[in-house]
Amino acid sequence: MALIHDALVQLAQLLLMLALAPLLTGYIRKVKAYLLRRQGPPLLQPYRDLLKLLRKEAVLADNASWVFRTAPYLIFATTLIAAALVPTFATGLLFSPAADLIAIVALLGTARFALALAGLDVGTSFGGIGASREMMIASLAEPAMLMIVFTLSLLAGSTQLSSVAVFVQGPTIGLRVSLAMALVALIMVAIAENSRIPVDNPATHLELTMIHEAMILEYSGRHLAVIEVAASLKLLLYFSLIACMFLPWGIASANGDLAAFAIGLVSYVTKLAMGGFLLAVFETATAKMRVFRVSDFLGAALMLGLLATLLLFVSQAA
């Protein structure tokens, strides 16, 4: 019985992620449009785009191999599973013992690996430019992310996301310098990982500035739709991650009742709305930086993460 309950909660969170992801993207676009005093596309436009793409035939380059055709589904699957492992409105997910934070980061790494390979598959210069830059960004963003994971797990004594959330909710936490540094670093990493301004521009098709868009330039139809879903899922994942690790208030425990779940859901959606608004404001207020300045940006994130970890190592005297 408990197993069925847990499985239902897990399934509900997975489907919630899947359903909310395009909405979040649409919401951020809408806020950005308002900030620029435009009307902007309707909130539900991403869903319509996806449905349209799904129904269209896929056009494949002549020399595209099976890597190009399977990569979208692999990217989608790994991102979805990684997202399903992040608590949204309740902790104690059924699949939580399968992968801790380090494994979630690595799952996203698998998705990126597949995407970069797909970018190289057709053998166009844009695919190469995107893949090459993406791997450069990842080479700094991934260690920075792991340092953030280190910081939190050293504090919480666990790399399990649910335990971290429970710990941060608890009374022993207090205000810590390490946590603040980790939060700043995580936001920087999240911006880079999701190809947002100032690292990359999700709306650009200006050739030489593309990173993510350059890798998926050759995709069309259902393949493109699947990749777009994966990209929105990844954005939602990072929002949920920040919400779960740094603002876990309101989140229900695994054996909570329906009321607790409802509170958890409302607080989750509120956090997303606030986060999305902040991101839109930030993106509107900043300019995109040059590609080779990204290393400074992410190097700072890595150093912040390392510093936060070092502080914890030093402060935990035996």
Place this chain on the structure above:
Amino acid sequence: MALTIVLSCVAVLLGTSALAVAGARSSLTSFFVYGVALAAGACALGAAGAMLVIAPGSAQTAQLPIGLPWLGAHFRLDALAALFLVVINLGSFTSSLYGLGYGRHESSPGRVLPFFPAFLAGMNLVVLADDAFTFLLTWEFMSLTSWALVMAHHRERDNARAGYIYLIMASFGTLALLLTFGLLAGPNGGYAFDAIRATTPSAGLSAAVLTLALIGAGSKAGLVPLHVWLPLAHPAAPSHVSALMSGVMTKVAVYGFVRIVFDLLGPPQWWWGAVVLTLGGISAVLGVLYALMQHDLKRLLAYHTVENIGIIFIGLGLALAFRANDMRAAAALALTAALFHVFNHSVFKSLLFFGAGAVLGATGERDMEHLGGLIHRMPLTAIAFLAGSTAISALPPFNGFVSEWLTFQAILLSPQLPQWLLKFIVPAAGAMLALSAALAAGCFVKAFGATFLGRPRRSVAQNAQETDAWSLAAMFILVLLCLVAGILPGYFIDALAPVTQLLLDARLAPQAQLRWLTIVPIAASRSSYNGLLLFVLVAAAGWLGAYVIHRWASHALRRAAAWDCGFPDARPVTQYTAGSFAQPIRRVFGGFAFRAHEQVYIPPPGQIQPAQFHLSMRDLVWDVLYAPIEGVVNFAADRLNQVQSWTIRAYLTMVFGSVVLLLMVLAVWH
């Protein structure tokens, strides 16, 4: 029993080696040699594996009346030796299988076939040796046979230099090991390992032993800064030997280090861990950065060996630090991580070298800038190489991720270490490990992308043919192992428990019985990982997504020319090359690590000369450490060279002077 079987296999291998000398001209010899090596590898693998699983706590000894007359040759098979025997013979089994196909194209079989089984025998014997004399003898035998294999194609460009540097470094390493055992044995000359174990050396002595062991074993393993020979020598050998050298022989070196430091040397000091961790972290990052700069496929793989050896030494260093502070459970975790990575690296590195060998055999090219698009011509090799790339990049659900995950878990236990230096070094090593894992993924996107994806850059790549069935069989056995060790790591971790029990007197809790085959290294509330569940979930989600879309949305597909922002250019030179792929990473890290400097010359408008791009990079390790030594040796040689043209009178004077000097020294001495 197991010891007898392995020793018999070694005897058979040595006999085969002798026969191969006699029959080197016959075309059947290749088939015979690899066939026997395959059988011997399988037997020894079975015996060692059975020993590790069935009777891990026991130890078997044997003494053969060869070697020094008063010492004989001692052999001993315990859990540690059994583990490394499994690694060695798994490598020898698969590379013999691969050799059955690959060896048929060998241009000079007479230079390969006699040494191949001898090399295998040498590696087996090192691990079995139970006295210093046998260890050093077999170690040197292993070095020399592998050197002979490196020199198999000695007329090719750069191979002679590679062999020369390898020979110097190998001799230097053996010298360090000789001194190590000399110090360990003490003035009484107790060269049997039992006698060495019984004595506890003083602090100063053990520091010297650690340094020498790091030099001796580290130079063979490819630890920075002693790695310079490795990326030259490993690619020069035939590909299945490259696989053995990179995947297996470096592990024999790790065995040497573990045997000396964990087993023979007695209780460690905490700073040993600091030294080993630092070297490991530097090797991991520098190894992968070097690899990123390569465009020779086999050399890239060889540099990745440096990286992975670094990862293994990070685990070993952590284990030493924990053990010095008597945190035995944590030490067992760190050592398990290191040993699991030993196994994993041997599997995926052999696999990748086999793939590189298949590409080399099909195209005659090792330079990635001349390849491309091979996924269409060699689809099965491409799958195998992709699996190996994913595994070495530490991506789930393959095996490389599990051992790195275990290392991270060990790092997260280390704030309890009391020493301040360790509190700074361990997180830094953790950051280096994370950095190297991320860079490795970039490097293998580059390697796989440039070689197998895109469009062929030369006609050799366009006309390549899929490799033979033997080679494919060898590769796919290893692919399967990569996957199985990644999704069912519990069984492999349990198999390592007797080794940590032997060396540290502690082990991880049994993993295989846990619910749903999850691995829980410390406690369930702390961390757990389930590769099987992840694999099943990802596969199910991917399949379900594809099924739903194809069933209800659309499955129409059309082939057309590439889009490329509306200006597709059919010439393959417009693709990103391996060099251009690595350029952003070189911009970020290369200035610091290699003093990389780019010069771009674009002619002013109106002039028609071509634009020029010049890149200069320096190998700082070579410049700082090796070039001065080379300079001193050359200087001394030049000075001594003048002696050659002396007159006979001058010679006689010198001889007389020397005799007088020696007599005076003797007189002063007494």
